[in-house]
Amino acid sequence: MPKSGVALFVMPSFDKATEYGFYYMNKAAQYASRRIFIRALGIQDATKDNIDAALESDDPIFCYWLGHGNPDTYTAQNQEVIMMTCRGNERLIGRVLLLLSCSCGVNLAPDSVQKGALAVFAYAVDFTWVAVTDPEIDHYARGFFDSVNAICNSLAEGKTAEEANMVSLASWNKWIDEWTKSDDPYASAVIQNLIHDRDGQRLFGSPSARITTAITPPPVEAGEIPLPLPIITGYALSFLFL
Amino acid sequence: MAYQIQKLSRFIAQNPALADLPFGIVKGLPITPRQALDMLNRGESVAEVIQAMTIAGMNPPQEDWRLVEAYYESLLRQPGPKPKIYSIGQPEMTLEEALMHVRLRDEKGQEFLKSYQGMLNEMARRMK
Numbered sequence: 433m434p435k436s437g438v439a440l441f442v443m444p445s446f447d448k449a450t451e452y453g454f455y456y457m458n459k460a461a462q463y464a465s466r467r468i469f470i471r472a473l474g475i476q477d478a479t480k481d482n483i484d485a486a487l488e489s490d491d492p493i494f495c496y497w498l499g500h501g502n503p504d505t506y507t508a509q510n511q512e513v514i515m516m517t518c519r520g521n522e523r524l525i526g527r528v529l530l531l532l533s534c535s536c537g538v539n540l541a542p543d544s545v546q547k548g549a550l551a552v553f554a555y556a557v558d559f560t561w562v563a564v565t566d567p568e569i570d571h572y573a574r575g576f577f578d579s580v581n582a583i584c585n586s587l588a589e590g591k592t593a594e595e596a597n598m599v600s601l602a603s604w605n606k607w608i609d610e611w612t613k614s615d616d617p618y619a620s621a622v623i624q625n626l627i628h629d630r631d632g633q634r635l636f637g638s639p640s641a642r643i644t645t646a647i648t649p650p651p652v653e654a655g656e657i658p659l660p661l662p663i664i665t666g667y668a669l670s671f672l673f674l
Numbered sequence: 675m676a677y678q679i680q681k682l683s684r685f686i687a688q689n690p691a692l693a694d695l696p697f698g699i700v701k702g703l704p705i706t707p708r709q710a711l712d713m714l715n716r717g718e719s720v721a722e723v724i725q726a727m728t729i730a731g732m733n734p735p736q737e738d739w740r741l742v743e744a745y746y747e748s749l750l751r752q753p754g755p756k757p758k759i760y761s762i763g764q765p766e767m768t769l770e771e772a773l774m775h776v777r778l779r780d781e782k783g784q785e786f787l788k789s790y791q792g793m794l795n796e797m798a799r800r801m802k
Contacts, residue, residue, distance in 0.1 A: 449762045500763035534763040558764065558785065562757040572757055608796070612689040617752035619691035620745075620793070621769075625759070627792040 434526045437644040439464060439494040439588075440486050441472040444509040453498040453532055455567035456577030460496065463581070464588035468494070468644050478509040487523055493550075494528050494643040496584050501533030504540055517543045524549040528593060528641050530583055534558040537634040544636075551593040551641040553583050557632030562621045572622050575607030576629060590646030594639030604630035675714060678724055682711040685801050692797050696744040698726025699737050704744040707801070731791075731798030739779065742790040746773035 441461055445454035454474070461472050471490055473482050478499070486492070499508045504517040515521045517539045525548035531541065537554035544552050561576040582603040586596035608626050611619045686693040686707055696704035700713070700722045710723045733741065749769050750756075758766040767775075767782075775783040 448766055449760050452760065453762060502763065532762065534761060558761045560759060560761040562759055564755050564757040612691045614691050617754055618757050620695055621749060621757060623691060624789055624793045627796055628789040631792055
């Protein structure tokens, strides 16, 4: 039975799109590591062999996985296929999964729940955003990834899957509202894609699923370093907390 | 008509980022909320403008294609560095490329159309 309070983050980074995901997943890892144990497989360590080994050794209840995808396939570093609708997703039995990947909410996510996954968050559309510069300083991209990370943050706080989904939807709406008030010449492009991703977000499986017991999050002090740190392997270690 | 003017004025004040997006067709041309307000204030094509407001977000597909094309054309006229469109799984796309797909009405163009229809629905909701 998967272990409560244990998570596996898969964070490939090999093109501009995954660079963005990688940067923002680091933020989610930092936040969640205050409350749960996290193993993060970054960049070249985001491989099928390492994922299989981590699922076996850590038996995490929560999986937050980034990568290219389509309605039936999820891939990790360099588009190595990790699971498909027909095979591989049976390893998710009893787990909660957040797939930051295109279109996996069409077939792969509901199929995973049918095979025994506790709950799966996924996108039934291509997950799209707009950006003009690097992830660390791009003001257009932030709302997209903050809204996805809201799911992870809420689960780590002990909220249920349904509560986490509601917090995430509120975050999408907050960002849409903020951008509608903007006079930035490309604000409408941000809004267009925020709406697209919000409306494509899906939750399958048990709405009452939790990955840890509910706790009140401690206040974050200015300058405080979150402990315990997530276990990050490979080159990802060099990028964490940049 | 005063009520429609009030609605549009409020919409533009509260949603400046949406004020210049094409949402309907009047006299054969795409119009934005700001243009619609100007027309109502001038008493020009009042019935058509009100009709466009009434069916906003529910335009016939052929009109939506014209609206999304006009939208990307307007984005390309904006100043400053142009953002690119990213997607996990596909190469990034420029706004010029997005417009090309819309004009071709290919698979990617269909996605941009659906995406813009989502925004039209949001505009219609906020215009009510």
